[in-house]
Amino acid sequence: MDPPWMVEIEPGLFLGNMRSSWDLPAIQANNIKAIVSLLHMSAAQWARVWFRGLVTRENHIMIRCVDTLTQDLLQYMGHICDFIDGRLLSTESSQPLEQRPEGPAGDPVTGKSQGSVLIHCEMGISRSATVLIAYLMRKHRTTLQETLELVKQKRKVKPNPNFMDQLKIWGQLEYKIWDDTRKRIPKLLYQEYLDKRAETLKSLGKTGDEPWEDVILSGR
Template sequence: MSSLDRVPGDHNIYIGGMFSLRRKDAFQKANITHVLSVLRMGLDRELFDPFHHMQIEVDDVEDENLLVHWPSTNKFIQEGLDGGGGVFVHCAMGKSRSAATVIAFLLQKHRIMPQEALDLLRQARPICEPNEGFMHQLQLFHEMNTPDDVESSPVYQRWMYMREVEMSRACGQAPDADKIRFEDEHTQSIDKARFEMKCRKCRRPLATSQFLEQHSKSTLEDKKIEKTGNPSLADCAHYFVDPLSWMRHELEQGKVEGRLECPKCRTNVGKYAWQGMQCSCGTWVVPGISLSRSRIDEVKARATAPGLGIRRPPGLQDSQTERNATIAVKLNL
């Protein structure tokens, strides 16, 4: 397709396919000064004279990491607009890669939802349809508040970790030790924990509710409330949790699956399988890192963070403000 479609709004942004580059008259009429190419292809540089040109070499496949490029593409688009000119964003057909990139700019500029931005874009170019992988990345970009540095975002880091797990699983291997993300080392505060899980034999705290994997359709709030007053996954035989630092010795051995022992009394408290495992509720969880409900006691979390038994980030000290926040959370249980 050779059409040059203007994105609705008060910004001078256009979207199209690569054949639109031949329409020099349309470019001149639209006062286009910047061209952003979002495709992996050798391009004739003469096509881009006298424009400012940027190329992002990506394929239109669902596992392509386009998210990491959006801070730089957003900056390029904004520079073109600030200069008083127009910006043309294209891929091969003006359908998926370019559409996702324009949507990423709209998310940052207008603080709207990905679907809202896509609906807006389709008013000008109905064929716009980012692939499912790009739409998921747009949702992540929105959740992390469209930062200028996505790589430092915990949301991005966790997404990359899950990609590593999936790649390892596809190869029938465990993730490399340096790729495993231990969530309690990346969480800035544990004050939101509503309950903790302790070894039934020695009472050593093993995890808190904030590290639970919500693996079923029902949320914790929708589940049966037991006598402790805490929501519980009553239909499941296991608690599925994130990798935690006390599991490091076992998880970094490179085994695809194995058992988890309480670090204090060495009782078998769970198991793991990087390729995933099926819960008793029928849900398949990847990766499967589980604590057995028959070996765990669920109790209300203590008011002060150190009592939760999860290692606090270095340098994070108690303060009166922190203690007050903890009490407030406890009262809302």
């Protein structure tokens, strides 16, 4: 297993591997106060991890996902971006003031950062890089290629082709993939992706929504 590592992509926002999410010295040194985990394991595996004193349960998102050519990460991108914005508490939020997450008093969250956010998967190459790129695209309103090159200046990343297609859709839909406020009706481009995905799953003999038995891509 690779040693723990995390790299600051921009102030307060770190990309890392799985072991970095358990590395107490690195978490302390980088003032990590929130974590986004993208792994195929259950969130219950973090319940007894000793860094809970530094990163509380409400500041940890666990997205159960796999690095395959059928995994849908688009469905989570908006929620994760909102989570990161709220934890960074940045005045440079990717959302207009009236759309930012609400604080305890019901007012939009503003002010200086109270800590850093770590986004990680197993290797820090595909799943976590995809989510990081999605966040930066929305925050800075930059293209996929511009954002990918920016991240590559800090760390070697390579989202798989499926995730690259999703990031293209994310940008084309201007970071809003749903046609309704209840998030049940996908916009046309997202629906077309879901239809294509369903055909691929069917061809693989899959009947469920998530391809847990699918072959996990190596090196991610």
